[in-house]
Amino acid sequence: MSVKNEEFRPVIVAFCCNWCSYAGADLAGSSRLAYPADVKIIRVPCSCRVNPMFILRAFEKGADGVILCGCHPGDCHYSTGNYYARRRMTMLFSMLDFIGVENGRTRVEWVSAAEGVKFSETMNSFVDKIRSLGPNVRLGDLRCKD
Amino acid sequence: MQRIGVFVCHCGSNIAATVDVKKVVEMALKEQGVVHAEDYPYMCSEAGQSRIGEAIAQKKLTGIVVCSCSPRMHEATFRKAAERYGLNPYMVEIANIREHCSWIHKDMEEATEKATILMRAAVAKVHLNAPLQAGESKVTKRALVIGGGIAGIQTAIDIADAGYKVDIVEKTPSIGGRMSQLDKTFPTLDCSACILTPKMVEAAAHENITIHTYSEVEKVSGFVGNFTVDIRKKARMVDIDKCTGCGVCQEKCPSKKTPNEFNRGLNNRSAIYTPFAQAIPNVPVIDTDACIKFKTGKCGVCQKVCQAGAIDYTQKDEIITENYGAIVVATGFDTIKLDQYGEYAYGQSKDVITSLELERVMNAAGPTKGHLERLSDGKAPKEIVFIQCVGSRCSDDRGKPYCSKICCMYTAKHAMLIRDKYPDTNVTVFYIDVRTPGKNFDEFYRRAVEDYGVNYIKGQVGKVIPQPDGSLLVQGVDLLDQKRIMKKADMVVLATAIEPNPDVRKIATMLTASIDTNNFLTEAHPKLRPVESPTAGVFLSGVCQGPKDIPETVAQAGAAAVKVIGLLAKDKLKTNPCTAKSDELLCNGCSTCANVCPYGAITYETKLINDHGIREDRRVAVVNSALCQGCGACTVACPSGAMDLQGFSNRQILAEVDAICR
Numbered sequence: 097m098s099v100k101n102e103e104f105r106p107v108i109v110a111f112c113c114n115w116c117s118y119a120g121a122d123l124a125g126s127s128r129l130a131y132p133a134d135v136k137i138i139r140v141p142c143s144c145r146v147n148p149m150f151i152l153r154a155f156e157k158g159a160d161g162v163i164l165c166g167c168h169p170g171d172c173h174y175s176t177g178n179y180y181a182r183r184r185m186t187m188l189f190s191m192l193d194f195i196g197v198e199n200g201r202t203r204v205e206w207v208s209a210a211e212g213v214k215f216s217e218t219m220n221s222f223v224d225k226i227r228s229l230g231p232n233v234r235l236g237d238l239r240c241k242d
Numbered sequence: 243m244q245r246i247g248v249f250v251c252h253c254g255s256n257i258a259a260t261v262d263v264k265k266v267v268e269m270a271l272k273e274q275g276v277v278h279a280e281d282y283p284y285m286c287s288e289a290g291q292s293r294i295g296e297a298i299a300q301k302k303l304t305g306i307v308v309c310s311c312s313p314r315m316h317e318a319t320f321r322k323a324a325e326r327y328g329l330n331p332y333m334v335e336i337a338n339i340r341e342h343c344s345w346i347h348k349d350m351e352e353a354t355e356k357a358t359i360l361m362r363a364a365v366a367k368v369h370l371n372a373p374l375q376a377g378e379s380k381v382t383k384r385a386l387v388i389g390g391g392i393a394g395i396q397t398a399i400d401i402a403d404a405g406y407k408v409d410i411v412e413k414t415p416s417i418g419g420r421m422s423q424l425d426k427t428f429p430t431l432d433c434s435a436c437i438l439t440p441k442m443v444e445a446a447a448h449e450n451i452t453i454h455t456y457s458e459v460e461k462v463s464g465f466v467g468n469f470t471v472d473i474r475k476k477a478r479m480v481d482i483d484k485c486t487g488c489g490v491c492q493e494k495c496p497s498k499k500t501p502n503e504f505n506r507g508l509n510n511r512s513a514i515y516t517p518f519a520q521a522i523p524n525v526p527v528i529d530t531d532a533c534i535k536f537k538t539g540k541c542g543v544c545q546k547v548c549q550a551g552a553i554d555y556t557q558k559d560e561i562i563t564e565n566y567g568a569i570v571v572a573t574g575f576d577t578i579k580l581d582q583y584g585e586y587a588y589g590q591s592k593d594v595i596t597s598l599e600l601e602r603v604m605n606a607a608g609p610t611k612g613h614l615e616r617l618s619d620g621k622a623p624k625e626i627v628f629i630q631c632v633g634s635r636c637s638d639d640r641g642k643p644y645c646s647k648i649c650c651m652y653t654a655k656h657a658m659l660i661r662d663k664y665p666d667t668n669v670t671v672f673y674i675d676v677r678t679p680g681k682n683f684d685e686f687y688r689r690a691v692e693d694y695g696v697n698y699i700k701g702q703v704g705k706v707i708p709q710p711d712g713s714l715l716v717q718g719v720d721l722l723d724q725k726r727i728m729k730k731a732d733m734v735v736l737a738t739a740i741e742p743n744p745d746v747r748k749i750a751t752m753l754t755a756s757i758d759t760n761n762f763l764t765e766a767h768p769k770l771r772p773v774e775s776p777t778a779g780v781f782l783s784g785v786c787q788g789p790k791d792i793p794e795t796v797a798q799a800g801a802a803a804v805k806v807i808g809l810l811a812k813d814k815l816k817t818n819p820c821t822a823k824s825d826e827l828l829c830n831g832c833s834t835c836a837n838v839c840p841y842g843a844i845t846y847e848t849k850l851i852n853d854h855g856i857r858e859d860r861r862v863a864v865v866n867s868a869l870c871q872g873c874g875a876c877t878v879a880c881p882s883g884a885m886d887l888q889g890f891s892n893r894q895i896l897a898e899v900d901a902i903c904r
Binding site for chain 1: 312313314315338340341342343345346347348349352353355356359360363750751754756757758759764776777820838840871872873874875877878879887890892895896898899900902903904
């Protein structure tokens with residue numbers, strides 16, 4: 097798939113935990129720290145709420161990149177949720193890489209409620225990365241094919 | 243099928259200047275199930291809320307989406323509004339088109355497109371929302387205050403005066419904190435001990451206050467209204483009930499070479515010690531690292547001289563478990579280490595000291611009995627140089643990026659006191675800016691300059707060089723006169739940056755309270771909820787939240803107490819209904835969910851299950867909704883997909899994903 101003449105506008109889904117990263121995104125907002133509009137945030141209570149299925153679905157529906165943000169290790173509002181998320185995503189991203197969704201299209205970042213700057217920088221760098229990778233291969237659900 | 247209303251807020255021009263709100267309304271009306279959409283300048287206003295109410299009534303709405311600021315700001319407002327107009331509060335979803343859209347994007351077309359997508363995701367989610375009922379949990383009417391400095395003491399007294407039980411846990415052998423180390427306090431020059439010790443006594447004598455000194459919080463579990471805390475009471479080796487505080491043991495103790503922490507290591511103390519004369523409780527502790535009895539087994543002098551028979555070498559640390567409804571963090575501060583500031587010759591010369599050390603030098607109970615003298619040779623200094631912002635307002639990673647806030651004022655205080663008591667001693671202050679915003683603060687600083695002749699030089703010091711004759715050569719610049727300055731001094735005092743107590747990180751982790759990059763605890767809202775942590779039931783008092791002076795600390799301590807009292811005054815709290823729920827038909831009783839639950843909220847019961855006509859006893863997971871905090875760890879861990887989270891269900895999140903990727 098080649099990038100057309102018009103600028104490639106990736107679809108990026110960001111899962112943010114309510115307590116740290118979502119608040120970090122709010123701080124980025126109130127501090128007017130810009131990042132591309134390609135990023136759309138979904139609020140989850142904790143990074144451990146993110147089922148690998150959600151990420152697969154995003155890639156099935158045409159997302160070009162998915163990023164999961166949570167509290168820093170040790171700072172999880174629910175004590176241990178981000179550790180579960182970290183392990184699950186390590187597994188999932190490795191599998192995604194195997195089936196053709198490059199590692200660059202998936203990312204886990206820890207952003208605290210006080211890190212508006214980090215949130216903005218993270219999103220900028222992630223969008224840059226996705227733009228450099230170009231559009232993603234859409235995952236298909238083979239079960240529905242003949 | 244839901245009947246959904248979409249309400250798009252202009253937020254004045256905050257949203258409307260970047261997002262075409264009319265367009266978002268137009269697009270909303272094209273969404274399936276949306277039967278009403280409108281925009282309004284301030285949706286959160288009374289008028290805005292009543293428009294929502296009218297639409298709920300007239301259009302028989304079953305769910306609403308408010309496109310506005312962050313749900314962390316106004317979700318509660320709109321949920322309450324919905325409830326007031328007869329809609330279940332959990333049928334409300336917020337599309338954050340301000341913080342996550344209008345404030346960070348400049349291009350109107352792009353921002354409008356994004357706002358539309360965020361609106362769509364919220365509509366898709368609300369389609370799948372179900373009415374939820376908040377449960378209730380009881381409130382333990384007792385508070386814990388971590389830290390026994392002025393912040394903790396004031397918070398505890400205020401809570402206790404309202405009639406609630408309070409426990410103070412203090413790490414050191416006495417309450418009093420940093421304030422007990424200070425000599426005088428700005429801007430009135432009150433003697434610090436004179437105003438602090440009555441408060442200490444009041445706390446100790448208060449029938450509602452229990453003080454655990456030489457104790458540390460070991461473990462915290464539970465949630466707002468129902469915390470369970472393990473407190474380690476370290477072995478004092480002195481029976482607190484028998485000791486009369488006569489002090490003979492300290493006099494006779496042969497081990498007297500341990501740096502005295504209270505005097506910042508400027509002199510030594512005995513192995514058995516009370517930190518200072520007015521300590522509460524006035525009961526010493528044995529420093530087992532320094533005690534000869536503990537090191538060699540031979541000595542026991544203190545036990546021999548103690549007429550009360552209070553010395554007990556066999557004491558062990560004790561763990562006590564208590565229940566609390568609220569926890570206040572008042573862990574205070576320390577000054578930063580100066581290892582990386584070699585240029586100021588701190589550590590090379592005994593006559594380069596920090597301001598906190600100067601407090602001890604000027605204090606009558608300090609290492610020099612309150613005489614201002616050089617620590618190297620005991621001579622009276624004739625030239626003293628103060629250096630401001632040592633490690634504060636620092637752009638490299640040696641120091642701290644923030645202003646420590648108290649240094650300008652205490653330096654003015656030190657300078658004034660020295661000039662008052664020793665008029666033939668010259669005082670020079672090198673500063674970047676003099677910051678004196680506070681009641682009677684600038685007047686105080688001007689008195690130092692105008693009445694006491696303190697020499698203020700705008701400029702920084704590059705180097706302090708110890709001279710062979712014992713003096714110090716201070717190399718600096720005068721920025722106003724644009725010249726380099728070489729000044730000989732007898733003593734240099736460094737206004738060292740303050741930082742949160744290093745233990746605060748550990749405590750924050752235990753409390754799951756968030757912390758910022760400088761280790762200050764984060765408040766729930768920087769302006770509107772400054773004494774609450776984002777973690778419900780955890781409150782902040784004093785410098786653990788950010789640099790403050792004593793008046794501000796006391797004010798904040800009172801504010802934290804009011805919040806605690808407001809919480810403890812309730813008999814029941816509404817619990818978050820967004821809890822996990824297990825589908826008994828799908829559950830195979832494997833225990834995976836219980837293993838990942840951080841709250842022990844999942845148990846197993848054998849239940850008679852009717853699985854499509856097959857009736858059998860099965861072991862199934864049951865969620866205790868009072869304990870479940872709604873993190874969702876179990877929902878992903880469940881191998882059979884039986885566990886789901888209400889309010890953030892699999893289908894809801896997938897619907898959001900679909901709407902975004904559409």
